Amino acid sequence: MPVTRVMPTEEGDDLIELVRDIAEKELTPRAAAAERDASFPRDVFLTLGRAGLLSLPYPEEFGGGGQSAESYLQVFEEIAAAWASVGVGASVHALSCFPLATYGTQQQKQQWLPDMLSGELLGAYCLSEPHAGSDPAAMRTRAVRSDGGYVINGAKAWTSHGGHADFYTVMARTSDDGGRGISCFLVPADTDGLSPASPENKMGLTGLTTATMNFDDVYVPEERRIGAEGQGLSIALAxxxxxxxxxxxxxxxxxxxxxxxxxxxxxxxxxxxxxxxxxxxxxxxxxxxxxxxxxxxxxxxxxxxxxxxxxxxxxxxxxxxxxxxxxxxxxxxxxxxxxxxxxxxxxxxxxxxxxxxxxxxxxxxxxxxxxxxxxxxxxx
CATH class of the missing domain: 1.20.140.10 (Butyryl-CoA Dehydrogenase, subunit A, domain 3)
Incomplete structure (x- = not known):
């Protein structure tokens, strides 16, 4: 039965009605079959994005919804009640936009954030590694300075949307100074050398593709580093x-x-x-x-x-x-x-x-x- 909600604004009430309508028409009828077939619902994320439901936490000046956490989290809850894989995916997309939206320069935000928030693009977040899940400071994926940018080599495990995302927010080591030696990069999906491994065969959330992303001499221009060099771990924790x-x-x-x-x-x-x-x-x-x-x-x-x-x-x-x-x-x-x-x-x-x-x-x-x-x- 519908949850009784007290939203902080009338706009929040309208958002809940919108997401419930989409959930009833687009999510609930498809969830069971997609989970059974392990079918990634890329078109569903397009529908949510074009309705403005993937950019709710972020500033309106860049195409976001400008919504409070109290509002947008309840939208995520409604999506997940209809289809958990899509709810997780919406949260992952919001997470992948966070570093640029919070730590990017004004120029970086103006250049990339509108496309990321438009609903046409889907993001992924690359932090964990096979040997460094709960301890991200132990990561080994390395970004080495080269020709006005960085060359990234390594592998990122448990990447939701891996192989389907349009951009990847990546944490990589730029020095051996422990947790202070990690930096954050925004990597387009079509960058040479970036490729997904076979999707994980998971117990659940089978409609949400999860894969290791391999970085083989992936060149990233310096302008795609988010925040200062060595600031990556603090960005990741935030x-x-x-x-x-x-x-x-x-x-x-x-x-x-x-x-x-x-x-x-x-x-x-x-x-x-x-x-x-x-x-x-x-x-x-x-x-x-x-x-x-x-x-x-x-x-x-x-x-x-x-x-x-x-x-x-x-x-x-x-x-x-x-x-x-x-x-x-x-x-x-x-x-x-x-x-x-x-x-x-x-x-x-x-x-x-x-x-x-x-x-x-x-x-x-x-x-x-x-x-x-x-x-x-x-x-x-």
């Missing part, structure tokens, strides 16, 4: 604060979808002469599921409001990601249990939600890393 809120919203949308399926089933399935929702044991399970969804939503919105006021929100973003994704995993698992044997079949989407929820606890920093971030803030 981007992850925003990205973690995006995943918290997406996970909450997925959890809401799982709850809705469970409630709908429990209202029509009968046992011992009455609907199973009317049995207290199962009714309490559903009540706990509803509480988990609402608490995830409240947590990410609280962090979003802090972010919107320009206050530091690293700890709050980690808490939101931790709470929302752990809750999503629990809710999706319980949804399978509520449906019983039917929940274990692909006749219902509950099993897909359970598979999709698992990775929410892993990407944008595992939930163990979130606990580390939170505990370090508490120790200050």
């Amino acid at each position: 981007a992850l604060d925003a990205g973690r809120l995006g995943i918290a919203a997406v996970a909450t949308g997925l959890a809401q979808a799982a709850l809705d399926v469970a409630v709908e089933y429990a209202k029509v399935r009968e046992a011992f002469g009455k609907r199973i929702i009317d049995h207290q044991g199962l009714g309490f399970v559903l009540a706990d599921m509803a509480a988990a969804v609402e608490s995830g939503r409240a947590t990410y919105l609280a962090a979003a409001r802090i972010r919107d006021r320009g206050k530091p929100s690293t700890r709050e973003s980690s808490i939101a990601k931790l709470v929302a994704t752990d809750n999503a995993m629990k809710v999706a698992t319980d949804a399978v249990q509520v449906l019983g044997g039917a929940g274990y079949t692909r006749d219902f989407p509950a099993e897909r939600y359970m598979r999709e929820a698992k990775v929410m606890q892993i990407f944008e920093g595992t939930n163990q890393i979130q606990r580390l971030v939170i505990s370090r803030h508490l120790a200050r």
Whole structure:
């Protein structure tokens, strides 16, 4: 059932109505088949982009929506409730635009950001490596100065939209000075030497292509370096604060979808002469599921409001990601249990939600890393 939302503006209300209309017509009818066939829905991202739903966090002067985190995150949640792979993709695109929009020079933003926010282009974010996921400072992909630019060699793992994106925001090592030796680059997809490996064969989110991106003597002009040389890790960590809120919203949308399926089933399935929702044991399970969804939503919105006021929100973003994704995993698992044997079949989407929820606890920093971030803030 539709979530009751209190948006901060009337424009926010209009956005929710728009995304629900698109979700009903374009997302929900296609999700199950695309996930079954591992089919990447590039046209869906074009539809969302042309509707302005992929550029909501960014300034209107460059073609963005100029929306607050409190508003755009709820849009991400609505998209994810209809199709989690697309919700994650929307969050990834926003993440890939963040370094240029936040750290780029005025000239760089004027030159590239409008195309990135227009809806015609799709972005990807290259940070993790096969041996450097939770520890990005250990990355080995290297950018060496050459002919007024840099030549990048290495490999970036777990790249969402890998092979389908139009541009890649890439973190690469420019010196051996640990975390201070990493820089950020904006790399067009058609650059010579940039190629995707075969897509990962994943447990869930199979409609979202994930692949390692290989950099073999990829030349990038110096003008495509974002921020100062050596500033890349701080840019990446700031981007992850925003990205973690995006995943918290997406996970909450997925959890809401799982709850809705469970409630709908429990209202029509009968046992011992009455609907199973009317049995207290199962009714309490559903009540706990509803509480988990609402608490995830409240947590990410609280962090979003802090972010919107320009206050530091690293700890709050980690808490939101931790709470929302752990809750999503629990809710999706319980949804399978509520449906019983039917929940274990692909006749219902509950099993897909359970598979999709698992990775929410892993990407944008595992939930163990979130606990580390939170505990370090508490120790200050």
